[in-house]
Amino acid sequence: MSFLPGQFVFINFEALGLEEKHPFTISSAPTFKELRISVKALGDYTVKLNQLKDGMIANVWGPYGRFYKGMSDETKDVVMIAGGIGITPFLSMLNNELTKNLKRKIWLYYGASSTEDAVYDTEISAIEEKLTNLNYFRHFGGIKPRVSVNVLKEKLGELSNKLFYICGPTIMMENLSEQLIKNGVKRKNIIMEDFAFK
Ligand SMILES: Cc1cc2nc3c(=O)[nH]c(=O)nc-3n(C[C@H](O)[C@H](O)[C@H](O)COP(=O)(O)OP(=O)(O)OC[C@H]3O[C@@H](n4cnc5c(N)ncnc54)[C@H](O)[C@@H]3O)c2cc1C
Known part of the structure; x- marks a missing residue:
């Protein structure tokens, strides 16, 4: 397919x-x-x-689905934010990046309620070793605070020139996108996938 x-x-x-x-x-x-x-x-x-x-x-x-919008612009830096099983599209994207030789920077924030729930940490760690333009941050229950715009700003600096892909619980996506927009990110640069069945 x-x-x-x-x-x-x-x-x-x-x-x-x-x-x-x-x-x-x-x-x-x-x-x-x-x-x-x-x-x-x-x-x-x-x-x-x-x-x-x-x-x-x-x-x-x-x-x-269209949770790839903007990815074809290979010059734009990309921020991926996953909550729990919302990591699945990013596994495909990151494995795909391995087959290319792009210069764009990628930041992945992987949130999970516990280390045991972060079942794809091992796979991503292996990708991180090969993909030198990937910056990977773990936010597993209790170890680090939840991903918020303040947490993002620490590593990303300017937010408005990046593409944001968010996949996770609806409430997390709503809160984050609201905060990003308040911080100057255009709505069209925030791409979300909602796993909740409507
Ligand atoms: C675009 C998209 C991508 C997804 N990708 C993934 C993924 O990669 N991995 C993953 O684990 N889950 C994914 N999901 C969620 C997954 O489809 C649901 O968790 C699963 O269908 C729930 O089925 P269930 O009967 O076991 O759970 P239930 O407890 O019966 O249902 C859990 C939730 O799923 C809803 N649901 C019930 N029937 C359906 C149906 N026919 N189709 C969809 N949802 C239904 C219910 O309303 C309820 O909110 C995705 C959902 C969407 C919309």
């Missing part, structure tokens, strides 16, 4: 009796041989995915 990092698919697993299509972001890069999704078990559907076995068929529709 041809897709851009940041996009999502609808998927179902008839072998598990899961005929309803649910949306999940693609967490692999377009160059991967496999299409990967990364799922947080929340309710009936996602908990049942633990029963998946090799060889079961997944039906996939897509790709959908």
Whole structure:
């Protein structure tokens, strides 16, 4: 499937009796041989995915979404802010950056309620070793304060010349985007993906 990092698919697993299509972001890069999704078990559907076995068929529709807007401007510095399972689009984006040789700076702020919940920290740490233009900041429960504009300003300096990608709980995205706008960031430079089903 041809897709851009940041996009999502609808998927179902008839072998598990899961005929309803649910949306999940693609967490692999377009160059991967496999299409990967990364799922947080929340309710009936996602908990049942633990029963998946090799060889079961997944039906996939897509790709959908526009959580890549602006990424093609490879000269613009990028700030990625993830809350919990909101890390999934950034896994695709960062793995994709590894295949390029771009000069743009990337800052990733990964917030999770605990170190155990930050399941992709290891993968990102490995990417960080190779991607010299990536600045990675962990905000795992209790270790550091939550990501706020004041926290961002410490490392980013000027905010208004950067692109902000935010994916996490709705309340976090609303608060952050409001604060960013108050600090001179244009609304069009704030791109958000809401996992809440409306
Ligand atoms: C664009 C997008 C991308 C997403 N990407 C990811 C991802 O990469 N990883 C991940 O873990 N989750 C992702 N989600 C969230 C994921 O789709 C839901 O957590 C999951 O569908 C909930 O299913 P459930 O029945 O297990 O949970 P439930 O507890 O039954 O539902 C949890 C929440 O999901 C809502 N929901 C119920 N049915 C559906 C449905 N058919 N489709 C969507 N939501 C529904 C409920 O209203 C409830 O708010 C994404 C959601 C969207 C909209």
